[in-house]
């Protein structure tokens with residue numbers, strides 16, 4: 122098992138801040154702005170948040186460590202990493218899973234990113250300013266998503282932007298974009314949250330978010346929270362592993378991973394503060410589901426003072442957050458094609474574009490002409506979403522902690538986690554972290570996973 126990087130010319134992130142913005146950029150995305158708030162609404166508010174936070178810090182953070190450890194140790198793409206660390210074994214199939222899943226996610230992710238592009242244009246042209254009713258906005262959204270060309274246009278623009286950033290490279294594309302965009306994203310969400318919590322009647326929304334009713338916690342809440350934590354931290358599918366492979370040997374990977382989990386959680390809470398208080402202030406239903414951001418919010422924007430500007434900021438934030446995540450998905454497949462199949466970076470990016478574009482077209486049309494086309498009773502879009510968040514990602518995460526906890530040598534894992542013993546704080550917690558990775562995470566993920574399958 123090689124314990125030192127290979128000699129192939131590979132890019133690294135240039136700075137500590139670059140590592141953080143890239144990892145946090147992957148984590149913070151549509152999951153925080155679109156998925157988290159509607160799950161909070163659907164699963165009863167603060168109780169869901171409480172379970173979610175436990176999932177993030179007790180179960181998912183060690184999994185994040187594990188992915189980054191495998192990436193930096195192997196200094197290879199998601200497929201090559203397992204070939205290198207466990208040569209000749211079946212673990213390469215985990216590598217294959219880690220390359221295929223991002224391709225599935227990026228295709229439907231780009232469709233929702235494309236909706237963001239369309240709604241950004243709508244907000245810049247002040248379409249949400251004239252006191253429209255909620256049913257008008259509902260009709261606007263469903264007629265938009267069920268049409269053929271407009272959503273495809275959004276999907277194409279979004280995927281093209283992703284491809285262009287990835288083609289520019291790890292340092293001058295991904296890292297540079299993140300360094301400018303991530304701080305801006307936080308500023309935007311804080312402005313929007315401040316506007317929302319100062320609306321008259323916002324307090325009820327805040328109570329909904331922060332006063333848990335523990336009787337609401339059941340198996341379905343736990344499984345939804347864990348699925349969301351996986352999705353939000355970009356786990357179980359080679360993304361953090363690939364980014365980990367671009368982290369230099371002197372960086373503290375435990376610190377970068379912990380900051381990533383903390384900033385991702387803060388952002389999800391800020392996004393909820395930007396949305397729920399406004400939903401309550403307008404007496405709307407928090408259990409709206411996936412259409413929350415594209416129906417309920419535009420209604421609020423069109424009826425609140427300064428709403429037209431807040432709408433522009435919100436959809437801009439949504440596009441930026443989605444882009445920094447989709448580039449991380451895209452990069453997993455590009456790194457694989459470049460290193461394992463010897464494509465040029467540009468050639469790989471074009472191939473990924475074509476495949477993700479075609480899959481994305483199927484997802485997009487599944488809201489319109491293909492809505493009756495079902496696989497296992499699901500539309501293509503729902504199948505991709507459920508399959509990845511509730512099945513492939515937890516499965517990938519489970520296998521990776523088993524790999525790090527049971528297949529890699531303990532001394533190698535601790536060596537990577539502590540930078541050869543030189544990071545004293547990491548040395549102090551390494552035994553506990555290793556225990557979580559080896560015993561607690563696999564058992565807990567398996568338990569939640571099976572419960573979700575059974576119930």
Ligand code: PFF
Nearest residue numbers: 148150151152352353355360
């Ligand atoms: N973490 C991203 C979000 O919350 O939107 C989604 C995501 C990105 C999932 C990258 C998986 C991934 F590999």
